[in-house]
Amino acid sequence: MNDNKAEFALMVxxxxxxxxxEAIDPGxxxxxxxxxxxxxxxxxxxxxPGVKPLGPENILVLAAxxxxxxxxxxxxxxxxxxxxxxxxxxxxxxxxxxxAGELRWAGYSLVVIRGRAAxxxxxxxxxxxxxxxxxxxxxxxxAWETIDVLxxxxxxxxxxxxxxxxxxxAGEKAVAFASITVDYHHSASRTGMxxxxxxxxxxAVAVRGTKGVRPARGEAFVxxxxxxxxxxPPFGWYTRILGFRRDAALAAGDIAGKHYQEGVPANxxxxxxxVEAAHYRRTDSPSACHACPQCCNxxxxxxxxxxxxxxxxxxxxxxxxxxxxxAVDNIPAVGxxxxxxxxxxxDSGNCAEAVGFATELYQRGVISDKDTGGLKLAWGDEEVIFxxxxxxxxxxxxxxxxxxxxxxxxxxxxxxxxRYAVHVRGLAPLPTDPRxxxxxxxxxxxxxxxxxxxxxxxxxxxxxxxxxxxPFIRPPETQGMSDDEYVRDYVSKRxxxxxxxxxxxxxxxxxxxxxxxxxxxxxxxxxxxxxMVPNALGMCLHIRMSPGMYARxxxxxxxxxxxxxxxxxxxxxxxxxxxxxxxxxxxxxxxYDLPDRFYEEGIGNGPARGAVLSRExxxxxxxxxxxxxxxxxxxxxxxxxxxxxxxxxxxxxALGGA
Amino acid sequence: MRQQLxxxxxxxxxxxxxxxxxSFRREGVFRRDGAVIxxxxxxxxxxxxxxxxxxxxxxxxxxxCPSGSLALSGGLVSVDAATCSxxxxxxxxxxxxxxFITGSNVAVKCDLCGGDPACVSFCPSGAMRxxxxxxxxxxx
Numbered sequence: 001m002n003d004n005k006a007e008f009a010l011m012v013x014x015x016x017x018x019x020x021x022e023a024i025d026p027g028x029x030x031x032x033x034x035x036x037x038x039x040x041x042x043x044x045x046x047x048x049p050g051v052k053p054l055g056p057e058n059i060l061v062l063a064a065x066x067x068x069x070x071x072x073x074x075x076x077x078x079x080x081x082x083x084x085x086x087x088x089x090x091x092x093x094x095x096x097x098x099x100a101g102e103l104r105w106a107g108y109s110l111v112v113i114r115g116r117a118a119x120x121x122x123x124x125x126x127x128x129x130x131x132x133x134x135x136x137x138x139x140x141x142x143a144w145e146t147i148d149v150l151x152x153x154x155x156x157x158x159x160x161x162x163x164x165x166x167x168x169x170a171g172e173k174a175v176a177f178a179s180i181t182v183d184y185h186h187s188a189s190r191t192g193m194x195x196x197x198x199x200x201x202x203x204a205v206a207v208r209g210t211k212g213v214r215p216a217r218g219e220a221f222v223x224x225x226x227x228x229x230x231x232x233p234p235f236g237w238y239t240r241i242l243g244f245r246r247d248a249a250l251a252a253g254d255i256a257g258k259h260y261q262e263g264v265p266a267n268x269x270x271x272x273x274x275v276e277a278a279h280y281r282r283t284d285s286p287s288a289c290h291a292c293p294q295c296c297n298x299x300x301x302x303x304x305x306x307x308x309x310x311x312x313x314x315x316x317x318x319x320x321x322x323x324x325x326x327a328v329d330n331i332p333a334v335g336x337x338x339x340x341x342x343x344x345x346x347d348s349g350n351c352a353e354a355v356g357f358a359t360e361l362y363q364r365g366v367i368s369d370k371d372t373g374g375l376k377l378a379w380g381d382e383e384v385i386f387x388x389x390x391x392x393x394x395x396x397x398x399x400x401x402x403x404x405x406x407x408x409x410x411x412x413x414x415x416x417x418x419r420y421a422v423h424v425r426g427l428a429p430l431p432t433d434p435r436x437x438x439x440x441x442x443x444x445x446x447x448x449x450x451x452x453x454x455x456x457x458x459x460x461x462x463x464x465x466x467x468x469x470x471p472f473i474r475p476p477e478t479q480g481m482s483d484d485e486y487v488r489d490y491v492s493k494r495x496x497x498x499x500x501x502x503x504x505x506x507x508x509x510x511x512x513x514x515x516x517x518x519x520x521x522x523x524x525x526x527x528x529x530x531x532m533v534p535n536a537l538g539m540c541l542h543i544r545m546s547p548g549m550y551a552r553x554x555x556x557x558x559x560x561x562x563x564x565x566x567x568x569x570x571x572x573x574x575x576x577x578x579x580x581x582x583x584x585x586x587x588x589x590x591x592y593d594l595p596d597r598f599y600e601e602g603i604g605n606g607p608a609r610g611a612v613l614s615r616e617x618x619x620x621x622x623x624x625x626x627x628x629x630x631x632x633x634x635x636x637x638x639x640x641x642x643x644x645x646x647x648x649x650x651x652x653x654a655l656g657g658a
Numbered sequence: 659m660r661q662q663l664x665x666x667x668x669x670x671x672x673x674x675x676x677x678x679x680x681s682f683r684r685e686g687v688f689r690r691d692g693a694v695i696x697x698x699x700x701x702x703x704x705x706x707x708x709x710x711x712x713x714x715x716x717x718x719x720x721x722x723c724p725s726g727s728l729a730l731s732g733g734l735v736s737v738d739a740a741t742c743s744x745x746x747x748x749x750x751x752x753x754x755x756x757x758f759i760t761g762s763n764v765a766v767k768c769d770l771c772g773g774d775p776a777c778v779s780f781c782p783s784g785a786m787r788x789x790x791x792x793x794x795x796x797x798x
Binding site: 105158209232235284286288289292310 | 671687688
């Protein structure tokens with residue numbers, strides 16, 4: 001059993017077939033706790049610049065944070081990290097479900113996978129009994145079939161006690177945005193981690209753990225969880241909030257319709273109605289990940305062409321991806337797109353970008369039937385979209401080109417194509433329009449796209465607009481308040497240290513979503529650092545918890561006394577290390593940018609019609625941000641002073657200590 | 659009315675809070691195998707049911723036990739660990755999947771936490787309920 005005296009890594013060398021268990025240096029645990037930060041540190045130490053993402057020398061790290069598999073709310077997140085085949089830099093991804101808990105119960109906080117197997121294998125972790133087994137019978141099968149076969153063969157009597165992370169055809173064929181599908185409905189989607197697995201000839205990892213984890217101060221740990229849960233609104237509030245967010249997108253006009261051509265696509269009101277319709281949602285028992293008290297939506301189609309389709313882990317983005325970017329006009333078909341991606345092992349977000357990109361090129365005559373293999377790409381034509389997803393997943397025809405992601409595909413297609421690819425360093429951003437200058441999500445979101453450490457802002461400040469949603473949304477219960485009272489109430493409820501509130505909102509507090517000053521830069525920095533805390537602990541970023549509560553939970557669990565300041569410093573350290581990782585590979589400020597079209601081409605319709613980004617404004621926001629971060633304003637590299645302050649002197653030295 | 663736990667399948671989200679707090683209360687450890695409630699999930703369709711002792715009257719487990727180690731008393735079915743051989747006949751006879759055989763070969767099962775079941779107090783969706791013995795009133 002894991003009693004917190006030591007944490008262990010399972011070291012797997014696919015080339016030699018050797019597996020071993022190693023204690024993790026306690027100094028690393030102290031500095032990074034676990035999860036994303038620890039995985040990034042392992043890769044910083046082990047991956048010399050020059051390694052190719054799909055070469056055998058790349059290292060794939062699975063990381064289960066220390067709180068995974070406990071009573072801590074949302075403690076089911078698995079981190080996956082490696083050099084990314086789509087960005088060429090540090091790739092980190094994160095999956096929900098129950099895999100991470102099993103890994104911890106089996107006694108491991110990390111699985112470090114090196115080399116390349118001579119032929120397809122899967123890794124079976126059954127407590128201390130760890131084996132590499134042939135996966136020849138699984139190669140070529142989709143991820144769901146693979147998960148079926150492994151659960152049935154490894155635990156026929158209790159299939160749900162074995163958790164499986166598997167790749168589909170997309171990972172086998174090195175689609176640059178291939179994902180790792182976990183237990184059907186969950187996935188480590190972003191940054192192409194599935195392709196890294198495929199390049200290693202590793203089809204799946206299956207795990208069952210029976211040993212468990214023991215908190216150092218158990219009663220204090222349980223009391224903290226209990227207190228957190230008592231402070232939550234009645235069950236069901238979260239799935240309602242998800243709908244709230246979509247309404248706000250409509251009001252703001254930032255839906256990225258038809259691949260960023262329309263702020264409010266014509267299909268959107270209908271799509272919204274369907275999302276809210278009870279007959280597409282399981283309202284009483286949405287599906288939970290491990291120890292989740294709130295649950296994302298669960299789609300369940302009860303009638304029509306897609307009857308019987310169930311998709312868990314249903315957050316907004318699939319709707320924005322497929323109904324927005326690709327203009328699919330009904331939610332069941334959106335669900336089917338997502339299911340195809342889960343089965344083929346594709347990142348739904350990046351796949352929607354590739355499909356939307358191709359459809360826009362076809363609409364504009366940049367590509368023709370000759371390029372598409374006869375597919376008549378059309379907005380919202382679901383059968384054509386399904387077929388293109390399949391071709392991408394299996395690298396057939398145009399799908400083979402799009403499988404590189406729209407940035408590299410654009411180079412291959414040539415002509416006008418590069419003008420329309422939407423990406424930040426190769427990775428598709430979250431599909432909300434960054435051009436919005438007038439709304440609650442615009443400026444902050446655009447800025448956060450350019451500061452994210454992996455090429456998007458999900459593991460970053462994408463929650464920032466929620467802090468700035470005035471004046472678009474005012475919850476009904478605040479209707480009786482005056483504007484001043486509302487602002488005070490609103491600010492008092494934001495999760496951030498009081499001193500930061502003063503910097504961001506001033507005194508008396510003022511909220512201006514259109515302003516961007518030093519306060520906003522501080523807010524971005526805080527949110528980015530803060531997101532790294534649940535990512536270190538193994539918790540879900542959708543669980544809203546104060547830094548103090550994280551510190552309390554971790555202290556009770558580990559037996560060490562970790563303060564709120566320690567926790568936030570840990571987040572900042574993690575963020576800086578990840579940025580330093582990419583700086584060591586040569587990334588500089590100018591490489592973090594949105595495509596030219598967002599600076600040149602206005603949003604086509606809706607309340608934000610005509611909005612464009614201004615290069616001067618964006619440069620100004622970034623200047624402020626870099627200054628607040630303590631990074632070099634010209635290069636964007638964390639300064640030696642900042643790194644040393646965070647206890648990263650060796651990292652500073654490796655970067656030249658500027 | 660007899661005291662019992664109820665898990666309403668249509669409201670269970672499969673989050674495992676019940677298993678985690680159950681295992682912690684029993685052994686101070688978080689793990690599925692330490693719990694005496696077991697959520698069984700059909701993962702593709704995401705449907706759950708819970709296996710736990712219903713303290714049946716008459717109890718099939720008591721009838722099935724070859725060593726007389728199980729007894730129903732005061733509305734509570736309990737195991738005498740000293741005489742239990744861990745043969746598993748009780749678990750096989752249990753209609754609800756509420757008896758578990760541990761690694762050290764003893765049958766273990768729910769004792770309703772002495773009348774304040776922890777799984778009920780930690781269930782976030784309200785699927786788990788407890789019916790008190792005398793009054794029949796519910797606690798969620």
